[in-house]
Amino acid sequence: MPPATTTLLLSLSLFLLFSASNAHNITRILAKHPEFSTFNHYLTVTHLAAEINRRETITVLALNNAAMSSLLSKQLPFYTLKNVLSLHVLVDYFGSKKLHQITNGTALTSTMFQATGAAPGSSGYINITDLKGGKVGFGAENNDGKLDALYVKAVEELPYNISVLQISQPLNSAEAEAPTAEPSQVNLTAIMSKQGCKAFADLLISSGADATFNQNIDGGLTVFCPTDPVIKDFMPKYKNLTASKKVSLLLYHGIPVYQSMQMLKTNNGIMNTLATDGANKYDFTIQNDGEVVTLETKVVTAKITGTLMDEEPLIVYKINKVLLPTELYKPVEAPAESPKPSKSKHKVVADGPQSDAPAESDPAADQTADNQNGVAGLDGRGLLMVLVSLCIGVSLI
Numbered sequence: 001m002p003p004a005t006t007t008l009l010l011s012l013s014l015f016l017l018f019s020a021s022n023a024h025n026i027t028r029i030l031a032k033h034p035e036f037s038t039f040n041h042y043l044t045v046t047h048l049a050a051e052i053n054r055r056e057t058i059t060v061l062a063l064n065n066a067a068m069s070s071l072l073s074k075q076l077p078f079y080t081l082k083n084v085l086s087l088h089v090l091v092d093y094f095g096s097k098k099l100h101q102i103t104n105g106t107a108l109t110s111t112m113f114q115a116t117g118a119a120p121g122s123s124g125y126i127n128i129t130d131l132k133g134g135k136v137g138f139g140a141e142n143n144d145g146k147l148d149a150l151y152v153k154a155v156e157e158l159p160y161n162i163s164v165l166q167i168s169q170p171l172n173s174a175e176a177e178a179p180t181a182e183p184s185q186v187n188l189t190a191i192m193s194k195q196g197c198k199a200f201a202d203l204l205i206s207s208g209a210d211a212t213f214n215q216n217i218d219g220g221l222t223v224f225c226p227t228d229p230v231i232k233d234f235m236p237k238y239k240n241l242t243a244s245k246k247v248s249l250l251l252y253h254g255i256p257v258y259q260s261m262q263m264l265k266t267n268n269g270i271m272n273t274l275a276t277d278g279a280n281k282y283d284f285t286i287q288n289d290g291e292v293v294t295l296e297t298k299v300v301t302a303k304i305t306g307t308l309m310d311e312e313p314l315i316v317y318k319i320n321k322v323l324l325p326t327e328l329y330k331p332v333e334a335p336a337e338s339p340k341p342s343k344s345k346h347k348v349v350a351d352g353p354q355s356d357a358p359a360e361s362d363p364a365a366d367q368t369a370d371n372q373n374g375v376a377g378l379d380g381r382g383l384l385m386v387l388v389s390l391c392i393g394v395s396l397i
């Protein structure tokens, strides 16, 4: 093995080791404490666990199974329960020491409920107050000054990343417990239609594929919709597909998990899609170069040009190419990508001969795109990954 490659491999493993040891995982932390198993379960199914893991400097006010029973006995709808639980996640670090040393003995601190934007006024704030005899009280800000819960104990503290503190009771909040719209009630095709993806939404409806998308929203769904000009260019090819292949192609544009931009940037790799069915893999590769995220099938490379909506568990991105699966289209043979300069400040990756839309076919999307705009090819990290895979391949032989 050439020394340069060895160094690369070494630094990569160090990088992996390093990043793995830094990340906190609330599910794993709570799993060590069976008395929080119900709370842990609901953090997972509401997707709050992923949100907690993604953030740094966070405090989780954990409820044991008895306290969770009392909360669950209110029989709140799922998304209301999610709001209540998000009120139990403080977006600041409070270790047990800091808790007992609050300046002036009382403080208001913001929660994840406040961060969702769903909380009216300051109802997403928690009052923490040091009480007589070393006690610490917690209450929602507009709860008539009532501090419902008391600090019980520190479950785990990783200063200043995550602190998990047990409190005695669920925090009451009329606002968090108010009825809330369910993401599954959002009309996915209507939203897409209004924001530059009407042609794609119409195809979903006419093919019946929209039902599969809708069924996946509650469990987590990421949609990549090619914008209207892109679909227009693609229509002759689309019409040539059989009805079932049309559905597969459309389902290929959804993945059955919620993937925020941050997650896409850090979880490069192969993704299964809604079209994946056993041996019919229908997968593609997510790749990023700094701020730019691309989706690579072996036929085409599409770029994310904007976020159309993001409300966990549903996120919808705009892309500048129709994703073509190898199950339906012939892979591009020779290395297809060669950077060439473009008229804009971004560099552009040229596609293989079978690509469906010119790289800049969607100026409208580019104008509306935010800082996710730009173009990525196989460089930097991508090149490193290829080198490392080659190297691993060689060492296996």
Ligand SMILES: *[C@@H]1O[C@H](CO)[C@@H](O)[C@H](O)[C@H]1NC(C)=O
Pocket: 025, 026, 027, 028, 031, 053
């Ligand atoms: C967190 O830990 C749980 C249980 O060990 C595991 O299933 C999950 O994949 C982990 N999440 C991350 C993001 O590593």
Ligand SMILES: *[C@@H]1O[C@H](CO)[C@@H](O)[C@H](O)[C@H]1NC(C)=O
Pocket: 103, 104
């Ligand atoms: C503490 O109280 C003093 C006097 O009332 C006030 O000036 C100061 O801003 C308070 N500090 C905090 C962090 O609330």
Ligand SMILES: *[C@@H]1O[C@H](CO)[C@@H](O)[C@H](O)[C@H]1NC(C)=O
Pocket: 106, 107, 108, 127, 128, 129, 144, 145, 146, 147
């Ligand atoms: C917190 O609640 C206590 C008890 O109602 C109250 O005395 C205190 O002023 C509140 N703290 C803040 C910062 O609002």
Ligand SMILES: *[C@@H]1O[C@H](CO)[C@@H](O)[C@H](O)[C@H]1NC(C)=O
Pocket: 021, 022, 023, 158, 159, 160, 161
């Ligand atoms: C907290 O996170 C930072 C940055 O991710 C990391 O360097 C540090 O080691 C972490 N601390 C603990 C106690 O895990």
Ligand SMILES: *[C@@H]1O[C@H](CO)[C@@H](O)[C@H](O)[C@H]1NC(C)=O
Pocket: 187, 188, 189, 190, 193
């Ligand atoms: C979604 O909106 C479209 C119009 O944009 C309408 O035709 C369709 O019936 C709506 N679907 C649901 C489930 O409400």
Ligand SMILES: *[C@@H]1O[C@H](CO)[C@@H](O)[C@H](O)[C@H]1NC(C)=O
Pocket: 236, 237, 240
């Ligand atoms: C559609 O299929 C016909 C017959 O196989 C072929 O000749 C034609 O080129 C195809 N059109 C497109 C746009 O792929």
